Amino acid sequence: MKKRYYIVLFTFLFLISCNSSSEKKETTTTEKKADTMVVTPVKMLKAAGLILPVVDSLRDSSAYCCVVTPESGFIVYDKPNGKAIGTVKREIDESDNQSPYVLYLISGTNKEKIETEAFKEIGYDLFAINYSETADGYVRVFDSSKNYWLKVAEINHKGFKAIDWMEHLLKERDLVLGYxxxxxxxxxxxxxxxxxxxxxxxxxxxxxxxxxxxxxxxxxxxxxxxxxxxxxxxxxxxxxxxxxxxxxxxxxxxxxxxxxxxxxxxxx
Missing domain, CATH: 2.30.30 (SH3 type barrels.)
Structure with missing residues (x-):
């Protein structure tokens, strides 16, 4: 009888020990998964192109001359899913015939002038905003050394689209003299x-x-x-x-x- 008592006690203690070890292992695995999820970086892709109106004929409209952008401009962020640092838009001055060729990054009372060298010429005196990277629903625009990002959802909402260079070159192939x-x-x-x-x-x-x-x-x-x-x-x-x-x-x-x-x- 005494022998049977010790066998039951030993079995009970052994089962408790196994269960405790299993719970510890599961907890450690869950913690590792959580750590991995926290440090996963945003994946950036080298997918360069242009930001153009969805309706092609609009780009030849005087409303878009001479840098193709919506009148209200685009909000600029410091990184994908980051902080809004201003709005990039045109400011037309009737007394200055060069004003249609310039965009400004406007934040409060501050204005940073962005000259045509930062854009891509796509037609006679017609320029487009270019992008050099995509990441998490954003595109990196202008000089790639600066962190200026536009949200693709806003671009689409305003009647524009981010079109990669291959698609653009193919679309224009019958309109240019040649490449x-x-x-x-x-x-x-x-x-x-x-x-x-x-x-x-x-x-x-x-x-x-x-x-x-x-x-x-x-x-x-x-x-x-x-x-x-x-x-x-x-x-x-x-x-x-x-x-x-x-x-x-x-x-x-x-x-x-x-x-x-x-x-x-x-x-x-």
Whole structure:
């Protein structure tokens, strides 16, 4: 009888010990999960582009000249989900014909002037706010060394959208005279990857780039036309001026999300 008593007591104590160990382990695991959630950083992506009106025709309206923005401007934050530090907007002065080309970061009585060098020219005397990063529903605008962030939800609410460079270049391909490779030039390849065979090197504005709708990541299938003289500066007939045409793939977007090609925004 005494022996049976000790066996029951030992079993009871053993079960209590196991349960206590299990609870401690579970608590430690929960604490580790909580710590991990607290320190998880905001993920920032190199997805550069422009902020443009949803309705294309609006960008040519006098109401948006000459930096394309809504009349009320956009609220600027110091970081994603951060503090509002002011509003970026135009202030038109009828006595100053340069005022449409300037934006101001306004905070109370303070005004910081933002010149056209901070924007991207997208047409004849027409500029757009550019962005260089995206994070948690915000885009980083102007000079990437500064922490100026706009909320995407507000951009959309005001009839604008953040459009990446690939989408913009494809959309404009029939409206520009042609695209040209940034210096020091681009390699035209048979396939959309950097290990593919090189067809030729594209450099300068005598090599006109026409984009197709075929895209693979940062690459686009293109037709390259080489001219003897630039079409805007020649008296030769088109058939006389063309040297040859080639087809292949170009990496038209770099690893920062910026374009590897450019165009004459003011035409000939």
């Amino acid at each position: 040209y490779a940034n210096e020091p030039g681009l390699k035209l390849r048979k396939e959309p990857n950097s290990n593919s065979e090189v067809i030729s090197t594209i450099r300068g504005d005598l090599f006109e780039i026409k984009l197709s709708e075929k895209v693979s990541g940062q690459w686009c299938k293109v037709i390259i036309t080489k001219y003897k003289e630039h079409p805007c500066e020649t008296e030769l007939k088109e058939s006389e001026n063309k040297v040859d045409t080639k087809e292949g793939w170009l990496k038209i977007i770099d690893d920062n999300g910026e374009p590897n090609i450019w165009s004459y925004s003011k035409g000939c």
